Amino acid sequence: MAPVELWELTAAEIAARVHRREVSAEEVWRAFEERIVRVEPVVHAYITLDSVSGLMQAREIDRRIAAGEEVGPLAGVPVAVKDNICTADLRTTCASKMLADFVPPYDATVVARLKAAGAVIIGKANLDEFAMGSSVENSHFFQTYNPWDLTRVPGGSSGGSAAAVAAGEAAFALGSDTGGSVRQPAAFCGIVGLKPTYGLVSRYGLVAFASSLDQVGPMTRDVRDAALTLETLAGYDPLDSTSAPGAPRRYTAALTGDIHGLRVGVPKEYFGSGSEPGVERAVRGAIDRLAELGATIEECSLPHTEYGLPAYYIIAPAEASANLARYDGVRYGYRAEDARTLAEMYCRTRAEGFGSEVKRRIMIGTYALSAGYYDAYYLKAQKVRTLVRRDFDAAFARFDVLVTPTSPTVAFKVGERAANPLAMYLSDVFAVSANLAGLPALSVPCGLVDGLPVGLQFIGPAFGEEVILRAAHAYEQASGGAQLRPSLEVR
Amino acid sequence: MNISRADVAHVAKLARLALTDGETARLADELSRILAYIEKLNEVNTDDVPPTSHALPGQCAPLRDDVPRPGLTQEQALANAPERADGSFRVPRVIEG
Numbered sequence: 001m002a003p004v005e006l007w008e009l010t011a012a013e014i015a016a017r018v019h020r021r022e023v024s025a026e027e028v029w030r031a032f033e034e035r036i037v038r039v040e041p042v043v044h045a046y047i048t049l050d051s052v053s054g055l056m057q058a059r060e061i062d063r064r065i066a067a068g069e070e071v072g073p074l075a076g077v078p079v080a081v082k083d084n085i086c087t088a089d090l091r092t093t094c095a096s097k098m099l100a101d102f103v104p105p106y107d108a109t110v111v112a113r114l115k116a117a118g119a120v121i122i123g124k125a126n127l128d129e130f131a132m133g134s135s136v137e138n139s140h141f142f143q144t145y146n147p148w149d150l151t152r153v154p155g156g157s158s159g160g161s162a163a164a165v166a167a168g169e170a171a172f173a174l175g176s177d178t179g180g181s182v183r184q185p186a187a188f189c190g191i192v193g194l195k196p197t198y199g200l201v202s203r204y205g206l207v208a209f210a211s212s213l214d215q216v217g218p219m220t221r222d223v224r225d226a227a228l229t230l231e232t233l234a235g236y237d238p239l240d241s242t243s244a245p246g247a248p249r250r251y252t253a254a255l256t257g258d259i260h261g262l263r264v265g266v267p268k269e270y271f272g273s274g275s276e277p278g279v280e281r282a283v284r285g286a287i288d289r290l291a292e293l294g295a296t297i298e299e300c301s302l303p304h305t306e307y308g309l310p311a312y313y314i315i316a317p318a319e320a321s322a323n324l325a326r327y328d329g330v331r332y333g334y335r336a337e338d339a340r341t342l343a344e345m346y347c348r349t350r351a352e353g354f355g356s357e358v359k360r361r362i363m364i365g366t367y368a369l370s371a372g373y374y375d376a377y378y379l380k381a382q383k384v385r386t387l388v389r390r391d392f393d394a395a396f397a398r399f400d401v402l403v404t405p406t407s408p409t410v411a412f413k414v415g416e417r418a419a420n421p422l423a424m425y426l427s428d429v430f431a432v433s434a435n436l437a438g439l440p441a442l443s444v445p446c447g448l449v450d451g452l453p454v455g456l457q458f459i460g461p462a463f464g465e466e467v468i469l470r471a472a473h474a475y476e477q478a479s480g481g482a483q484l485r486p487s488l489e490v491r
Numbered sequence: 492m493n494i495s496r497a498d499v500a501h502v503a504k505l506a507r508l509a510l511t512d513g514e515t516a517r518l519a520d521e522l523s524r525i526l527a528y529i530e531k532l533n534e535v536n537t538d539d540v541p542p543t544s545h546a547l548p549g550q551c552a553p554l555r556d557d558v559p560r561p562g563l564t565q566e567q568a569l570a571n572a573p574e575r576a577d578g579s580f581r582v583p584r585v586i587e588g
Contacts, residue, residue, distance in 0.1 A: 105567040198546045212546060241552040242545075310529045321506060328507070330580050332571035342585045347509035359508060363499070363518055364525060366506040380532050382542030387535065389543060421521060422528055438546025462547055 006031035007168040008485070011077045011225045014171055015118070018076035021065060025058040025076030025120065032078045032122060036169050039488055044144050045154075045164035046123040047083045050090055054078070057120045074232060075118030080170035082161050083124035084131050085216065086205035087111055090121070094207050095139040096129045098333045098353035108205020109237045110174060110216050117232040122170050126160030129355045130324065131181055131209045133157050134427040137418045138357045145414070146188060147486040148452055152411040155185030155427075161219050162189035167488055172229055173219040178209050179312050180407070180431025182217040183443040187406035187455020190445045190484050192472070193219045194226045197463050198438030199244035201230075202237035210319035211242070213312075213435040223444060223473040227251035230465060246463070254466035255473040260294035262471060265399035269305035270430055275408040278449030283405045286446040286456045286475060290403070293474055300399065302391040305433060307384050312432040313425060314368050314381035321365030327353060360421065389437045396461040401471050404430050406443040406455030430457060440465045444472040445484050453484065492526040494519050 006014070006028055017023045033051065040046065061076050081087060084094045086104035088111075093099045111121070128138035136144045136159035144160045146152040147167040154163040158175030162185035165173050175182040177195035186193025194217045201216045208214065218229040230251050237243040266287060271280060291297045329335035329349030336352050339345035354362070368377035395402060407427055417424045434441035439459055446456035456475070460468040499519045503510045510518065565578055574581040 102571055105563055105570065199550050212544060238555055242550070244547075244550050245553065304535065307532055307535055310531045313525065314529055314532075325507075329573055330582055331568075333573070335573035339583050342583050343507075344509075345583050346507045350507055351509040354508075356514075359510075359514070360518065360521060362506050362508065363502055363522060367494075367498075367502045367522065367526075370502060370505060377529070379542055380537060381529075382544060383537035383540040384532055384535055385543040386540050387537070389546070422525060436543075436546065 007035040009171065010221045011074060011171045012228050014077045015073060015075050018061070018065070019071070025061040026055070028076045029055055029058040029078060029120060032169065032171070039167050039169060042145065042150055043147055043163050043167045043169065044142050045080070045125055045160045045167065045169055047093055047095065047126050047141055047160070048091055049123040050121055053090070054120050054122055057115070061118055061120070072117035072232070073228065074114065077119045077171045078122040079114055079119045080123055080125045080161055080164040080173040081111060081121055082127055082158050082173065082175050084127060084176060084207040085111060085174055086207070087121060087124065090124065092124065092207070094130045095127045095141055096353065096355065096358070097140045098327050100140070100334065102332055104205070106205065109202035109239060110233050111205065113232050125158070125164050125173060128157035128159070129358050130207070130320070131157040131176055131178060132320070132357050132361055134180070134184060134424050135412070135417065136160065137414065138355055140355055143414060146411045147488045148190060149411065152413055152452070153188065155188030155407070155411060157181040158219060159185045162186055162191060162193070165189070165191050165219055165221060166486055172221065172225055174216060175219045176206055176209070176214060176216050177435065178213045179316055179435050180428035182219060183431050183441060183455065183457060184407045184428055186219055186443045187453065188411040190453030190486065191219055191221060192223055192226050192442065192444050193217060194230065194442045194465070195434060195440065196230065196234065196465060197244070197440045199242050200440070200463065200465070201233045202235070202240040202243050204237055204239040208323040210316040211323060212319060213316060223469060223476050224252065224255060226442065227255055227469045227473070249466065251465060251469055254470045256470060257474050257477055259290065259471055259474040262295040262401065263399045264290055264295045264297050264471070265300040265395050265402045266297060267302045267305065267395070267402055267404060268299050269302055270404035274429065275405055276410065276449070279405050279408060279410065279454050282447040282449060282454040283403070283456055286479070287403060289478055290471070290475060293478055295471070298399070300395055300402070302395060302433070304384065304387045304391050308388050308433040308436055309425065309429050311381040311384040311388065312436060313364070314377050315385065315436070317361040317365030318368045318378050319365070321362045321369065324358070324362055357421070385436045388433055392437045392439060400467050402459040404457045404459065406430060406457040410449055410452035410454060434459050438462060440468055442468045442472050444476055446479065448484070492523060492530060494522040494526065
């Protein structure tokens with residue numbers, strides 16, 4: 001067996017070696033830089049690479065280790081940050097022409113926490129513009145490709161983050177998940193993606209999309225890294241008014257490998273229609289594996305599942321239309337030239353600065369909130385949201401976790417769905433309900449179909465990260481899933 | 492639900508989006524199809540169901556003490572401005588005439 005390269009290691013392994021002084025943070029940094037030079041020309045995961053200050057961060061960690069100072073639990077670990085999360089003095093574009101030159105004056109709380117834990121920001125990862133999309137085809141800049149098959153999408157909207165981790169261009173990444181944007185690309189790229197409970201992770205410095213749904217989450221090589229990085233990311237933040245109070249937990253302690261007696265619900269609405277046969281076979285096989293590990297498996301029902309996606313496509317655009325009102329060409333971002341009046345400047349700035357999917361969602365949202373339609377659309381969707389939540393409340397009275405496919409398909413070809421917004425939206429049909437109900441949900445690889453990864457989704461009760469991490473970890477250990485890597489051939 | 496071009500033009504005005512004729516026509520078609528899908532929600536009886544505005548109602552925004560703390564400097568606040576003058580954001584004239 002060939003010696004394992006540094007860029008192939010998990011965040012936990014890298015931090016352990018750096019702590020033991022077997023390798024310096026600078027050596028780790030250089031190994032990832034070399035890997036990026038090799039594969040980035042075909043993957044295109046990053047909008048901005050931060051080679052100078054990243055190297056300085058790595059050297060600072062080495063200096064502190066040499067001086068015998070404490071370094072954090074992620075010391076020397078290179079991380080990719082989705083480019084809708086603010087990084088001080090490092091441009092943050094949201095993959096939009098609107099913010100192509102925007103340089104934030106402050107770090108998002110999650111970025112500040114990662115830096116304090118010793119992680120080194122390696123670059124800003126590509127996404128669908130303002131996180132609206134499922135394929136990165138809506139990036140203003142360029143397409144990111146799936147490391148498993150360079151003719152296919154990496155998923156989205158956190159597709160750059162997922163591709164960077166799968167291709168060995170970062171040890172882990174941050175994504176954001178409003179309606180599946182961490183979990184669906186994690187599934188498509190064969191990595192682990194966790195959307196935490198609404199309020200568990202601070203959103204201060206995350207560019208707002210749909211504020212009742214948005215969460216930041218880790219995207220990692222394995223479940224242990226998801227637990228380890230969540231220990232750094234989670235916690236109350238007075239700068240985010242939706243941040244949940246509560247003491248930090250040791251999520252890695254939950255990874256016992258033992259799921260005897262775990263009550264697993266299998267919601268029937270997520271099976272039997274809509275999924276590719278290979279995806280459903282892989283997920284059924286994974287459920288059999290959970291039973292072999294001692295979990296009790298029982299079918300259940302979430303009767304309002306089919307209404308989750310239409311409710312989402314009112315609530316998310318409505319909130320987006322309000323959040324994106326701030327892009328007016330006055331305080332930051334793009335401004336149209338030579339406008340004669342302020343009103344003309346607003347209208348042309350937004351027309352020229354936003355791409356077509358962002359405009360489409362602003363239009364849906366503005367329509368749904370406009371006079372005469374509010375009750376019929378937005379209020380109706382919020383009521384259906386209550387019913388979706390109640391379905392989960394009833395299920396979690398009987399079960400510890402629920403398992404479903406993460407997405408109905410494996411990664412699709414670039415261009416295959418780009419012309420049909422509704423077909424694209426269906427890629428998140430199994431993901432949005434967890435956002436509507438604010439619940440934690442995690443995607444873990446459960447095998448390959450025709451050489452492409454399939455994602456298994458665990459959904460837990462509110463603040464039940466420990467139980468979904470434990471279940472996913474036990475499954476991963478039993479299946480050897482964390483060993484799945486794309487054989488990215490680079491000349 | 493059939494969305495006309497006039498509907499699209501009205502909503503675009505509310506959203507401060509200048510659309511081309513081509514975009515207006517395309518959006519009328521796309522919004523009609525998307526809203527037709529969303530009308531699936533009308534199959535659900537929501538009489539007496541309260542709306543959800545916060546996913547976890549028990550976690551609703553706690554109040555904090557109103558204590559002043561440092562914010563951005565004027566220079567930081569203006570650093571990303573497309574146009575600035577005399578320590579302010581500069582914009583085109585507001586009143587036509």
